[in-house]
Amino acid sequence: xxxxxxxxxxxxxxxxxxxxxxxxxxxxxxxxxxxxxxxxxxxxxxxxxxxxxxxxxxxxxxxxxxxxxxxxxxxxxxxxxxxxxxxxxxxxxxxxxxxxxxxxxxxxxxxxxxxx
Amino acid sequence: xxxxxxxxxxxxxxxxxxxxxxxxxxxxxxxxxxxxxxxxxxxxxxxxxxxxxxxxxxxxxxxxxxxxxxxxxxxxxxxxxxxxxxxxxxxxxxxxxxxxxxxxxxxxx
Numbered sequence: 001x002x003x004x005x006x007x008x009x010x011x012x013x014x015x016x017x018x019x020x021x022x023x024x025x026x027x028x029x030x031x032x033x034x035x036x037x038x039x040x041x042x043x044x045x046x047x048x049x050x051x052x053x054x055x056x057x058x059x060x061x062x063x064x065x066x067x068x069x070x071x072x073x074x075x076x077x078x079x080x081x082x083x084x085x086x087x088x089x090x091x092x093x094x095x096x097x098x099x100x101x102x103x104x105x106x107x108x109x110x111x112x113x114x115x116x
Numbered sequence: 117x118x119x120x121x122x123x124x125x126x127x128x129x130x131x132x133x134x135x136x137x138x139x140x141x142x143x144x145x146x147x148x149x150x151x152x153x154x155x156x157x158x159x160x161x162x163x164x165x166x167x168x169x170x171x172x173x174x175x176x177x178x179x180x181x182x183x184x185x186x187x188x189x190x191x192x193x194x195x196x197x198x199x200x201x202x203x204x205x206x207x208x209x210x211x212x213x214x215x216x217x218x219x220x221x222x223x224x225x
Contacts, residue, residue: 004159041154043215045214105162110159
């Protein structure tokens with residue numbers, strides 16, 4: 001029974017297209033995150049939502065828009081895809097936000113996005 | 117200076133050796149320190165979590181934090197081929213979270 005799931009697992013698309021990645025967690029957690037991991041394995045937080053409210057919005061182009069229909073889901077929509085968007089995108093969740101102590105983040109399996 | 121520095125390696129060791137990984141950081145607001153393990157084509161999973169200076173042991177793994185030097189380490193004793201993965205340090209504080217670049221470890225049977 002997967003705790004944090006993402007779809008799709010692989011996404012290959014052309015430059016300029018718009019695409020979405022979906023994330024769902026069944027852990028009952030209040031906080032969800034999106035991370036980007038580049039080809040050199042550098043993991044960088046993009047967004048954090050707590051109970052459907054945007055908490056963290058790191059310096060990310062506004063072509064990236066997160067949407068949280070409920071606290072178990074956090075989707076990532078990307079407009080006008082560029083070559084540099086190619087990366088693995090990870091969704092994660094935790095019981096509380098970053099201020100919490102002992103607050104383990106559970107990561108999804110990742111979505112490998114390739115922009116041609 | 118980057119917030120978190122981690123030498124990406126890779127690091128190859130023979131089975132049974134001790135693996136030593138470390139990270140340095142510059143942000144004094146960081147108070148909680150974590151090590152994640154990431155197998156190829158998988159998401160990171162939390163390995164160790166600590167928030168005080170000193171050592172914390174969990175089986176073959178020891179996490180060490182020196183807040184005065186802004187330096188953290190992870191030691192893996194009696195390394196196994198199944199320990200081959202990328203290890204990422206992470207730290208958080210003052211509502212910020214930052215990861216190191218990750219260190220690829222290969223344990224050779």
